[in-house]
Amino acid sequence: MSVLDLSIKELQEKLNNKEMTVTDIVQASYDRIKATDGDVQAFLTLNEEQALEQAKALDEEGIDENQFPLFGMPIGIKDNIVTKGLRTTCASQILSNLDDPLYDATVIQKLDQAKAINVGKLNMDEFAMGSSTENSSMKLTRNPWNIDYVPGGSSGGSAAAVAAGQVPFALGSDTGGSVRQPASYCGVVGMKPTYGRVSRFGLVAFASSLDQIGPLTRTVEDNARILEVIAGEDTMDSTSANVDVPKYSEALTGDVSGLKIAVPKEYFREGVDEKIQESVREALKVLEDKGAICEEVSLPHSKYAVATYYMIASSEASANLARFDGVRYGKRSEEANDMMEMFKLSRSEGFGEEVKRRIMLGTFALSSGYYDAYYKKAQQVRTLIKQDFEQIFEEYDVVIGPTAPTTAFKVGEQIDDPLTMYANDIITIPVNLAGVPGISVPCGFHPDNDMPIGLQIIGKHFDESTVYRVAHAYEQATDHHKQKPQLGGAK
Amino acid sequence: MSKISKDQVKHVANLARLAITEEEAEKYSEQLSAIIDFSEQLNELDTSNVKPTTHVLDMKNVVRKDEPKEWISKQDALKNAPDQEGGQFRVPSILD
Numbered sequence: 077m078s079v080l081d082l083s084i085k086e087l088q089e090k091l092n093n094k095e096m097t098v099t100d101i102v103q104a105s106y107d108r109i110k111a112t113d114g115d116v117q118a119f120l121t122l123n124e125e126q127a128l129e130q131a132k133a134l135d136e137e138g139i140d141e142n143q144f145p146l147f148g149m150p151i152g153i154k155d156n157i158v159t160k161g162l163r164t165t166c167a168s169q170i171l172s173n174l175d176d177p178l179y180d181a182t183v184i185q186k187l188d189q190a191k192a193i194n195v196g197k198l199n200m201d202e203f204a205m206g207s208s209t210e211n212s213s214m215k216l217t218r219n220p221w222n223i224d225y226v227p228g229g230s231s232g233g234s235a236a237a238v239a240a241g242q243v244p245f246a247l248g249s250d251t252g253g254s255v256r257q258p259a260s261y262c263g264v265v266g267m268k269p270t271y272g273r274v275s276r277f278g279l280v281a282f283a284s285s286l287d288q289i290g291p292l293t294r295t296v297e298d299n300a301r302i303l304e305v306i307a308g309e310d311t312m313d314s315t316s317a318n319v320d321v322p323k324y325s326e327a328l329t330g331d332v333s334g335l336k337i338a339v340p341k342e343y344f345r346e347g348v349d350e351k352i353q354e355s356v357r358e359a360l361k362v363l364e365d366k367g368a369i370c371e372e373v374s375l376p377h378s379k380y381a382v383a384t385y386y387m388i389a390s391s392e393a394s395a396n397l398a399r400f401d402g403v404r405y406g407k408r409s410e411e412a413n414d415m416m417e418m419f420k421l422s423r424s425e426g427f428g429e430e431v432k433r434r435i436m437l438g439t440f441a442l443s444s445g446y447y448d449a450y451y452k453k454a455q456q457v458r459t460l461i462k463q464d465f466e467q468i469f470e471e472y473d474v475v476i477g478p479t480a481p482t483t484a485f486k487v488g489e490q491i492d493d494p495l496t497m498y499a500n501d502i503i504t505i506p507v508n509l510a511g512v513p514g515i516s517v518p519c520g521f522h523p524d525n526d527m528p529i530g531l532q533i534i535g536k537h538f539d540e541s542t543v544y545r546v547a548h549a550y551e552q553a554t555d556h557h558k559q560k561p562q563l564g565g566a567k
Numbered sequence: 568m569s570k571i572s573k574d575q576v577k578h579v580a581n582l583a584r585l586a587i588t589e590e591e592a593e594k595y596s597e598q599l600s601a602i603i604d605f606s607e608q609l610n611e612l613d614t615s616n617v618k619p620t621t622h623v624l625d626m627k628n629v630v631r632k633d634e635p636k637e638w639i640s641k642q643d644a645l646k647n648a649p650d651q652e653g654g655q656f657r658v659p660s661i662l663d
Binding site for chain 1: 598605622
């Protein structure tokens, strides 16, 4: 049993009882990273010196749990969240020299105020575009359950680090499934909060109408405790919502009796692995045994979500990524003779293939003569997808299905085929388009490859409490979350 | 169906400020055409009376008082610049 297998509550009790120090915990995290990251390759940058200094300072201060909800808790950060003075690259060559960012993202400030400790920055698909973390220009992250497999993406480093026990908690970002899908592939808990729940200030923008930051953890309770800290309105993000943040950890009552669960038939159709469908149906039985009521429903526009998403997300990305021009920060091409050449060469040298493909698609969809046919059309279909959820939520408390149509696939298996790769997000994407919250929790292992399966629970706008309550009730009734991979797992 | 020609690809690349080779233009022509073809499925839906969603929450414009605040200093802002001179970002010549 390692200290890194304990929950926030257990760790804080041990700190309180003086059974261990913050330094012990943070040092254990770095020891595990050193022992396992040669295989997993989750971290891009370590914050070791500063983190250990902070730990020492906290040990000297003494704990006041009520005042500091994450006192001394080590946390890894996806590398598209800006950290002052700590290299932030988005796993892109164009930012590979950004060693000294000028400010902290709002979530980093909030973690800091809660006295959490930033262990380091985690690998991802470049600019969060991808579903396997193979689009990183920095390194290839492996799935801790079997290093022949991808960890999923784009928050693959975050999911792999938590699964490998390198850090107990991490932050990721989710635009079309980028927290939930890697959580599913790596057998951990991953939450995408309601759009507007968490400030996006300092999250390097990919698709601004879809992006949300969310926690990846080993248990639902830890996840709830971290969201409590990072959520809330922020004057630096005008899309952050002025809605009270409840104590999510207090919603974990275990009681789901009478709760109405909608089960969309579209989430169990062709293309969704049969063994995964079985696992999810077993999970629904677990919840029924606890008194929940499950009924089949239809979200008829689900099948249009992938096409809608790629138009909207790529269009927004093409605008957001226009800021990387080699003028103010990041890499500038040394080959350029004039200004226009400098823009073009810096961007072409600095961006990887998938990023360029999406910039091209988005620029095309927004260009004169095509805007109405592609971008506006996609925004209209987005309305229909959102209305599907609104109708269901008039009658039901949550929607449940699989997180992903398959388990993790092998490294190199899908990288050459964009449309196949995009299909991995078919069940997570509608959630971002509708802006509702969704979580992935472990619900077993696939009998063919022993890789983890994820259960997705989707809730109403700003009703993360119910999502957490259902996820927790299921988790507590099963043992899936207690399984650890051999690699870097409990010894 | 909507085949995107190599010329169109080059036009879009210019708009996106990307330098692309002939081979890349060929590749993007194929890949973008495939993605656009895939998205043609959206035309199965009649959306003539559907309002486009630009924002998922029913939010109105959010305003705050416009008060000056301390933020990044000029010196800091130039810290990560590839090139600078006299307190400004320096770039290659714009005109010949």
